[in-house]
Amino acid sequence: MIRVGVNGYGTIGKRVADAVAAQPDMKVVGVTKTSPDYGAEAAIQRGYDLYAAIDDRSGAFEDAGLGIAGTLGDLLDAVDVIVDCAPAGVGERNRPTYEAHGVSAIYQGGEDAALADGSFNARGSPEISDADSLRVVSCNTTGLSRLLAPLEEAYGVEKARVTLVRRGGDPSETDRGPINDVVPDPKTVPSHHGPDVNTILPDVDIDTAALKAPVTGMHTHSVNVTLDEQPTSAEVRELLRAEARLFLIPEGSGIDGAGTLKDYAADVGRPRGDLWENCIWEESIRAEGRDLYLFQNVHQEADVVPENVDAIRTLASDASREASVTRTNEALGVGL
Amino acid sequence: MIRVGVNGYGTIGKRVADAVAAQPDMKVVGVTKTSPDYGAEAAIQRGYDLYAAIDDRSGAFEDAGLGIAGTLGDLLDAVDVIVDCAPAGVGERNRPTYEAHGVSAIYQGGEDAALADGSFNARGSPEISDADSLRVVSCNTTGLSRLLAPLEEAYGVEKARVTLVRRGGDPSETDRGPINDVVPDPKTVPSHHGPDVNTILPDVDIDTAALKAPVTGMHTHSVNVTLDEQPTSAEVRELLRAEARLFLIPEGSGIDGAGTLKDYAADVGRPRGDLWENCIWEESIRAEGRDLYLFQNVHQEADVVPENVDAIRTLASDASREASVTRTNEALGVGL
Amino acid sequence: MIRVGVNGYGTIGKRVADAVAAQPDMKVVGVTKTSPDYGAEAAIQRGYDLYAAIDDRSGAFEDAGLGIAGTLGDLLDAVDVIVDCAPAGVGERNRPTYEAHGVSAIYQGGEDAALADGSFNARGSPEISDADSLRVVSCNTTGLSRLLAPLEEAYGVEKARVTLVRRGGDPSETDRGPINDVVPDPKTVPSHHGPDVNTILPDVDIDTAALKAPVTGMHTHSVNVTLDEQPTSAEVRELLRAEARLFLIPEGSGIDGAGTLKDYAADVGRPRGDLWENCIWEESIRAEGRDLYLFQNVHQEADVVPENVDAIRTLASDASREASVTRTNEALGVGL
Amino acid sequence: MIRVGVNGYGTIGKRVADAVAAQPDMKVVGVTKTSPDYGAEAAIQRGYDLYAAIDDRSGAFEDAGLGIAGTLGDLLDAVDVIVDCAPAGVGERNRPTYEAHGVSAIYQGGEDAALADGSFNARGSPEISDADSLRVVSCNTTGLSRLLAPLEEAYGVEKARVTLVRRGGDPSETDRGPINDVVPDPKTVPSHHGPDVNTILPDVDIDTAALKAPVTGMHTHSVNVTLDEQPTSAEVRELLRAEARLFLIPEGSGIDGAGTLKDYAADVGRPRGDLWENCIWEESIRAEGRDLYLFQNVHQEADVVPENVDAIRTLASDASREASVTRTNEALGVGL
Ligand SMILES: NC(=O)c1ccc[n+]([C@@H]2O[C@H](COP(=O)([O-])OP(=O)(O)OC[C@H]3O[C@@H](n4cnc5c(N)ncnc54)[C@H](O)[C@@H]3O)[C@@H](O)[C@H]2O)c1
Ligand SMILES: NC(=O)c1ccc[n+]([C@@H]2O[C@H](COP(=O)([O-])OP(=O)(O)OC[C@H]3O[C@@H](n4cnc5c(N)ncnc54)[C@H](O)[C@@H]3O)[C@@H](O)[C@H]2O)c1
Ligand SMILES: NC(=O)c1ccc[n+]([C@@H]2O[C@H](COP(=O)([O-])OP(=O)(O)OC[C@H]3O[C@@H](n4cnc5c(N)ncnc54)[C@H](O)[C@@H]3O)[C@@H](O)[C@H]2O)c1
Ligand SMILES: NC(=O)c1ccc[n+]([C@@H]2O[C@H](COP(=O)([O-])OP(=O)(O)OC[C@H]3O[C@@H](n4cnc5c(N)ncnc54)[C@H](O)[C@@H]3O)[C@@H](O)[C@H]2O)c1
DSSP: OEEEEEEOOSHHHHHHHHHHHTOTTEEEEEEEESSOSHHHHHHHHTTOOEEESSGGGHHHHHHTTOOOOEEHHHHHHTOSEEEEOSSTTHHHHHHHHHHHTTOEEEEOTTSOGGGSSOEEOTTTSOOOOSOSEEEEOOHHHHHHHHHHHHHHHHHOEEEEEEEEEEESSOTTOTTOOOSSOOEESSSSSSOTHHHHHHTTOTTOOEEEEEEEESOSSOEEEEEEEEESSOOOHHHHHHHHHTOTTEEEEOTTSOOOSHHHHHHHHHHTTOGGGOOOSEEEEGGGOEEETTEEEEEEEEOTTTTHHHHHHHHHHHHHOOOOHHHHHHHHHHHHTOOO | OEEEEEEOOSHHHHHHHHHHHTOTTEEEEEEEESSOSHHHHHHHHTTOOEEESSGGGHHHHHHTTOOOOEEHHHHHHTOSEEEEOSSTTHHHHHHHHHHHTTOEEEEOTTSOGGGSSOEEOTTTSOOOOSOSEEEEOOHHHHHHHHHHHHHHHHHOEEEEEEEEEEESSOTTOTTOOOSSOOEESSSSSSOTHHHHHHTTOTTOOEEEEEEEESOSSOEEEEEEEEESSOOOHHHHHHHHHTOTTEEEEOTTSOOOSHHHHHHHHHHTTOGGGOOOSEEEEGGGOEEETTEEEEEEEEOTTTTTHHHHHHHHHHHHOOOOHHHHHHHHHHHHTOOO | OEEEEEEOOSHHHHHHHHHHHTOTTEEEEEEEESSOSHHHHHHHHTTOOEEESSGGGHHHHHHTTOOOOEEHHHHHHTOSEEEEOSSTTHHHHHHHHHHHTTOEEEEOTTSOGGGSSOEEOTTTSOOOOSOSEEEEOOHHHHHHHHHHHHHHHHHOEEEEEEEEEEESSOTTOTTOOOSSOOEESSSSSSOTHHHHHTTTOTTOOEEEEEEEESOSSOEEEEEEEEESSOOOHHHHHHHHHTOTTEEEEOTTSOOOSHHHHHHHHHHTTOGGGOOOSEEEEGGGOEEETTEEEEEEEEOTTTTHHHHHHHHHHHHHOOOOHHHHHHHHHHHHTOOO | OEEEEEEOOSHHHHHHHHHHHTOTTEEEEEEEESSOSHHHHHHHHTTOOEEESSGGGHHHHHHTTOOOOEEHHHHHHTOSEEEEOSSTTHHHHHHHHHHHTTOEEEEOTTSOGGGSSOEEOTTTSOOOOSOSEEEEOOHHHHHHHHHHHHHHHHHOEEEEEEEEEEESSOTTOTTOOOSSOOEESSSSSSOTHHHHHTTTOTTOOEEEEEEEESOSSOEEEEEEEEESSOOOHHHHHHHHHTOTTEEEEOTTSOOOSHHHHHHHHHHTTOGGGOOOSEEEEGGGOEEETTEEEEEEEEOTTTTHHHHHHHHHHHHHOOOOHHHHHHHHHHHHTOOO
């Protein structure tokens, strides 16, 4: 059993904890919180041992009537791998602590690529060995890597151009805007998302342009890929349909956006209505000459979750990539 | 076992089906759909027998590769109670069909009160006997009845004045607005919501004013009740805390709106992130003289669901109200 | 001519400058900016002399090719009244500077009431003399004072209860949320808005409850007033219609929210589509016994503007309140 | 003087009327309304003669106290050109009436291209003669044509790929969604917008993908153009800066979206805060090899307005295109 801790039980951390708990070869030793809010209470209700992320806040948990099992240091003493799910940039500050305890670490996409021994995406990264730390790339980069890897393999990518219409904030972030505006962010094109894809797929020529919209549900990608070869639309559909972490939204299903996608996810019993897969509108997939077009939605809170599980196995087991992905998918139920 | 059918497997229907399936004394015989969209596919995945709501559309299901068990008539032949969850106004057109098959029927809040033998709320309605049909009142009326019934009993209500800030549409309704506007709807005050509360609590003097806002998550009620007696804020909090279908959002929990409420619901494992309970901000409960104030949120998709279960038992069993509510709450896990 | 300066040429400041410029007895000596953004350029295009609000940023304006006439100190040397329109709380820091230059000052509603010699609303405040500084109360308080003053005079107010559905941010504030949420803010009831009304109408018993919604256009007030006397709905309509700074939105006009209100304002030639008046839906005005109900919208960017003009005359002229209001209304074109 | 009538005084109609009224060589004979709402009242306030668009509704105007000058037929008898600004598709039904009266007609972009003798954009269309009717292309097509025409002329366009993030509805349309969703609309790529551009620029190879977002302010275009030649970013900026109906948003201006753009428009005195120009973020303009990228915003309510004026001159005068554009720009004040 791989003993796993989650440092930062927020949007990503709570999902990673649940996904780890669902794996037959892993165990959640505990999760950390910085304060005794509703998330802390729910962690305990779910049966996770709770640790104080910051030593001198232990008392606040007691005051709130929430029993803790220790502090971050105690958790690090008891795990093989720590998954850092603290806010962007905080992972960098946590790294010396992890190293001092000699535990392997997973970081999230909000951190600098240089922080870890490598960046990770289960579909796009090459086999990795001898790493002590990995950075699971961001939700957008994860979504793009999963899509571009098979296209590159099957047809070759001459150039990818993607407009990312990003959600303004997660559903629980009421201090995030914009209201009634679509904001170029960054205003310069190309955005940093393309280079981030290159940490996974170094040879893919990609330019990205990013906007921020007043929605909380999902990111929407408007994708154009000029391919080296010229497939038919049908061939591309079959290629993508065969990928376990891509969901082709069937024509005629009535799914028209993030709202219906999440409704469907809940309908089929997904915890939190989570969509671990890229969601691609089947009828949007269109090859015009060597130009391929499609729309995909990416659930920012969820798509990196199975990747974190695979990253843990990469650091702490001998399982092959393929074996890990299969196991993760089965344990979670990935595939719609 | 009470044999139950659901006619109209949409936002409310799918939730009612799941809640019925969770009851030890009930069984979902089948659910109907008008077309083979994602909801139909999901119904089958969940294990419900699917029936065509409209006879001549049976073929469309076959074409889509979805096997159906029959049409509405077949379903009606096999159930004790049909729960009509068709769009507002359609229940009225369905009623003769139900009567022709001699089945008891539950209607939803979008229908006229006169359509059924009585209007129903498990907390507010008097004991009902000899009814062949019931109308479960709307999400807003359900939320108000649950709140006002204990206040009326404990202190007497001289006058209730409520501003309803309603969600513009459900998350899956992309054709609903407004965008960037708060719209008086209706423009006249008081709105029809007060009289609807009187179908449950006929003696409560209540005026309501209704607005529509660009949100999909929940309705928000700004409540003022002038009481006959003058309790302390603390007394009211204890009174409301004792009600199983009222959730007092704890101070310091970090829950600040519909987004965090649903996040918490998902955290504790609620299917679809559903909140069956009224969600009342504890710190908003304030008695100023005989004037009581509070904010409550009502999950429009979910709060009527346990009420539908209790309404079924009212029509098709001898269980007392209290016994039914206890059983429903336990089977579903109502209470946060 | 009253010589006026505007310190802080933002949302409120730019409107106050234009309103002052439109007065026959006033002159805009200059306006300040902290940085050479689009607002600074537009100020110059409009013909206002530009001053650097912060001394050591003068160079930034030069670099941007925008000529400035001096710094705040120079402006203060040339004016009779300075209107502080800096962000909330900054006015307090500016006060010693104004005093050192011996100029009268107007502050905005974001400042503490104690900062100025008095709080001001042209309809609700008593006659003021011998003041060196005034605080024009906030947009919400202005809107409530204008409404409650005539009601108090005509019928007596036993108790006012108002739910404020506030806009999340102004149209130009893309960093403001919430998205898809209605947030109790503050969570406690009553909110601070009621006491702020009492700085204008000390004897009115008022409780307010405040929400924040994902809109940028206007605030919406759901108003209940229990009156001492019992007028008819028609009488209240006539009373309110007679008030120059209240606009009764006619039935049948098709105006259903902030969007259409601003469209109408633009239709009739209002600069910036500004609505200086409270906008009250005529058909919402309803007297039920002694309980009066209505919905009003308040344009947060605009309603305080004529009040600022009247506040300037209060500090720097002998004009009576009535004479000032008449003059302001005529010069601006207040009244729809 | 060209005598002009506007049939359909809505979002576009009211702006066209004002723009025509501002031309030295044109006169607004009258405008039509279908009902006496706020727009009708405002038309009269602005001094336009009002005609009933539909004969048998004349009485409704009288009832509302709004004097009308006649019906559509009377208006058609008195004009040289009628500008049809009725809802999409209604123009087609109106055409026989216009023809029966022998007046030249302008239609809007919601109509089929085949309805008129030609489609029109002042920058992109070739010289037109002998036409009796023209269709001013839609707001999106207008924005794209203005941008692509100079690029095609200067460098040649190998392929244009544009993602259109469209506003869900205009500010006055409260029944339009989506709320909290970005919706592929149409789901298929390419969308119909590309072929519509080809009614103006037949030789430009363009693919468009269209989304709908919960905003009311402007459309946002994420543009990629593969050019035949390879200019520098600076050269493209200069090329576009020279175009009168393109506004390059300066770096450092603080303009970050539709909200600040309209704030700026109002700051410089634009009626209704209208932006007749494409608004292109200067720093987004980036040439990477032969690939050009940029973001532009298009004010859907306004950009077609100067085009309508030029279309009128095309039908009813001998003015050259260039002379017309210059005159229109001067009379309106186009150019920021
Ligand atoms: N939310 C997304 O859409 C998303 C998607 C992919 C990747 N990411 C990345 O995942 C990481 C986490 O983001 P999130 O959205 O879950 O954030 P979050 O704010 O929801 O959760 C972060 C959690 O970390 C806790 N925390 C704060 N300081 C801490 C500390 N010093 N030590 C330990 N815990 C601390 C917070 O209390 C919170 O519970 C970031 O790097 C982010 O960029 C986020
Ligand atoms: N959604 C809410 O917020 C809410 C809350 C409380 C009560 N209600 C009430 O519940 C009822 C259902 O509302 P909903 O929101 O679930 O609607 P919905 O549109 O989500 O679902 C209605 C379902 O009925 C199906 N249907 C349509 N015509 C039918 C017919 N003739 N026979 C059978 N099925 C048919 C539709 O295909 C759809 O699946 C309405 O009365 C509504 O007023 C809705
Ligand atoms: N916007 C509203 O809805 C509204 C309504 C009524 C009252 N108010 C009040 O009006 C005041 C101004 O608010 P606003 O919305 O116009 O803010 P704003 O941010 O739009 O404008 C403030 C301006 O002041 C400038 N500024 C910043 N620091 C300064 C300094 N030290 N000296 C001088 N200028 C400085 C800013 O650059 C900006 O141009 C606040 O007290 C606010 O509470 C705002
Ligand atoms: N609003 C936009 O964003 C936009 C942009 C570019 C082009 N257009 C096109 O302009 C046209 C008008 O659109 P709009 O947005 O101004 O619509 P609108 O709904 O704002 O205005 C249409 C007006 O026409 C009136 N009308 C309805 N039926 C009529 C009839 N039979 N005869 C005469 N008038 C009638 C309506 O009452 C309304 O006043 C459409 O073709 C539309 O596609 C709209």
